[in-house]
Amino acid sequence: MPDAPPPPVRKSESTTRVLFQLRRWARPALPRIALGGLTALGASLLALAVPQVLRVIVNGPLLGQGSTRGVVLGASVVLTLGVLEAFLVWCRRALILTPGTGVERDMRTDLFRHLLDLPVEFHDRWPGGQLLSRIMSDLSTIRRWTVFGLVMLLVSATTVLVGVALMIWTSPVLGVVYLVGAVPMIWLGFRFREDYKVVARRARDQAGDLATTVEESVHGIRVLKAFGRGEDALDDFARQADELRTTEVHKARTLSRVSFALGAIPEAVLAVSLAIGVYLSAHDHLSVGALVAFFATAAVVNNPVERLGMLLAMTLDARAATDRYLQVMETSSTVQDPERPVVLPPADPAGSVVELVDVGFTHPGAGSTAILDGVDLRLEPGETMALVGLTGSGKTTLLQLVPRLYDVTAGSVRIDGVDVRHLSRADLRGAVSVAFEDPILFSASVRENVLLGTDLTGPEADALVDEALDVARAGFAYALPDGLDTVIGEEGLSLSGGQRQRIALARAIAVRPRVLVLDDPLSALDVTTEAAVTGRLRQMLTGTTTLVVAHRPSTVALADRVAVLEDGRITGVGRHAELLATHPHYRYVLTALSTRDTDDALEEVRR
Structure with a gap:
């Protein structure tokens, strides 16, 4: 991300005028x-x-x-x-x-x-x-x-x-x-x-x-x-x-x-x-x-x-x-609800269609440098799409446009044909769930962290927590000192990186979203655990349209299709075998990811 500009300064006003604004x-x-x-x-x-x-x-x-x-x-x-x-x-x-x-x-x-x-x-x-x-x-x-x-x-x-x-x-x-x-x-x-x-x-x-x-x-x-x-x-x-x-x-x-x-x-x-x-x-x-x-x-x-x-x-x-x-x-939000929000059509059991149409994005204060430029991508109902690209190609930025953590500067992002900017943020973020590579947990119990995106209580909430933890292979939570009621501390730093990622993944799954956006949520897991989580996700994601950033080749196995992001544009979409045979940049990216994956494995063996 470009260097952030300094916070804006208010125009100079008299002391009386400034203090008078406290009357509100x-x-x-x-x-x-x-x-x-x-x-x-x-x-x-x-x-x-x-x-x-x-x-x-x-x-x-x-x-x-x-x-x-x-x-x-x-x-x-x-x-x-x-x-x-x-x-x-x-x-x-x-x-x-x-x-x-x-x-x-x-x-x-x-x-x-x-x-x-x-x-x-x-x-x-x-x-x-x-x-x-x-x-x-x-x-x-x-x-x-x-x-x-x-x-x-x-x-x-x-x-x-x-x-x-x-x-x-x-x-x-x-x-x-x-x-x-x-x-x-x-x-x-x-x-x-x-x-x-x-x-x-x-x-x-x-x-x-x-x-x-x-x-x-x-x-x-x-x-x-x-x-x-x-x-x-x-x-x-x-x-x-x-x-x-x-x-x-x-x-x-x-x-x-x-x-x-x-x-x-x-x-x-x-x-x-x-x-x-x-x-x-x-x-x-x-x-x-x-x-x-x-x-x-x-x-x-x-x-x-x-x-x-x-x-x-x-x-x-x-x-x-x-x-x-x-x-x-006095700083106004650049991401606001529309005056007359549109309601998403009823959920299709097969899943939702996600479309990125000529999407462009430039960070504020970044001059004329576009992070994304003319991105076109379509996810079919219930499909799992892996997004692959080199570091700095804009993968994480693209993912954050779907739940409107940022707004596109050109084009549109659509869910079931509705531009996400026409939805209320509450409805949109109830339909789209996110898990980041660097998970942030809160100073609360495991149960409260997993249920963060839902309003369920009682036995139904308990069943949902059990299911989400099972899919994320986070059974370790039951063995914590107070079980699921264990307060995990600020940002969850009392847990390992893999444990934090699995609880964050369980949190995203517990929402039962139409669209699931995953920013390489399994990067801190070993190969065996990742394979187990991937298998359960395949079963769980039926009827959920998923876009997942892949930072290592093993994550690509989760996907039905793969999209290649190169210099802010989608340059190829297809199955893994097709792209491997026809797309030189995809082969180069996989080689780079395989090298990093091997280095990480060797480093873990040394430890």
Whole structure:
């Protein structure tokens, strides 16, 4: 396959526009999030009310009337406001936490559903670690921003506006001084946003690359150990980890600078305001109560001001995470169901007709290089056709066009006269079953792996599993520790290659398909086992039209006819003896396959 192009990048959009697109998933949770925001705002406003109570206490009972009762009453009011504030803070958390996790769950489920819907072509281009980081860490970041960052950013901004208005109302002179100090903070905020936005996206992309490295190393651990390249893998991982660390340190330094400024500037402004306030109070231009209220309000306002740096960083992190999430979600599937799917005609007991008519295929991003070019092939009902060709001739690609793992770029693939693109993918893949040379099994029991393509349960499912395992000569499964309920582990790597292939073959057979597509599913078996499986397949495949890629001569024995694929075209179709006598390239291919088969047998004897 050609080198895969890099994943596409979304067009640049403003932070507000990007985050606004989360409304699609956040809409069901918005009422509770909004209510939680109102309770948080109420708590902040109660905090701002306390300085006004202090102003009344200082100017009245404390300095004016000297009333102990007035002071006690005022203290009781302050205590009541504090208790209400604490209660509202608790309400915010109780209201927002559950719907926030619901938003994360829905987004994660939608992303996984979309990944399952996207064609193989997409997964050829995207590293698994990048997808894993999006569905896990990016969505966790979005959830934290939804339940805390968004609410507190709005509440903090409102608190600052209301607080500054109260400060100006309390003392216009001191309020203007405080506003003048806000100018450099606004400028720093804009600078911080531009710098942090870039580095936040870079850090998330690097984290995805690092996850890809871990995934590849874990899956390829046997190869790394066998070739003694563990240290090289470690060096590569350490280099990427160091790059990520450098980026994260850059993020931290950027945030620390703005946090320092947002903390230092207001304090410096308050120092200046204190000197001016004392002067105004000494000359009876400002009451002591108003002075106390101003600085108490400033203390309340300074908390959200200092928090703005952290909240802005959370917002920009959420923006980068959302952008990466939407980058996948906005990728449309090139293999889709038709608007009005056609239904296949009832199955003929003799089997289905499979036709490839002038089929062409070019991998996306492969330029003008065609893998298949003008392929014409017809499989008769119930026939088993072997597909033979040299490595790189396009055999596996041709097989994947039948169940629409890829779509043809020219011509058509038809089953019983119906173009597969006119069928729903569910109906098509219920009619066509596939077994690959490199089988992938799932972390589930043997029984669940075999029944993957069916919905049967109970005794009927058990009978089907027994039959499929018998045909695939996979009786070893019954001797596993828990029999057919043995969990075989990630990708089935706890089994041998031949065992995995036989379970994968049983899985394909259990579907009882109209069309069976086999990509050399017996390559890991010894000759004796292959002969036994081949014999049972011949009995089982009556009424099933089968297309099988043959990578060694013994597999050709399974076929009624043989098709020769040469340079992306079918150059010969016939029985084995006919082609052997009339087709030079077929003889050459068989010679090459026989040599490889002999080499494999000798290597097995040496082992």
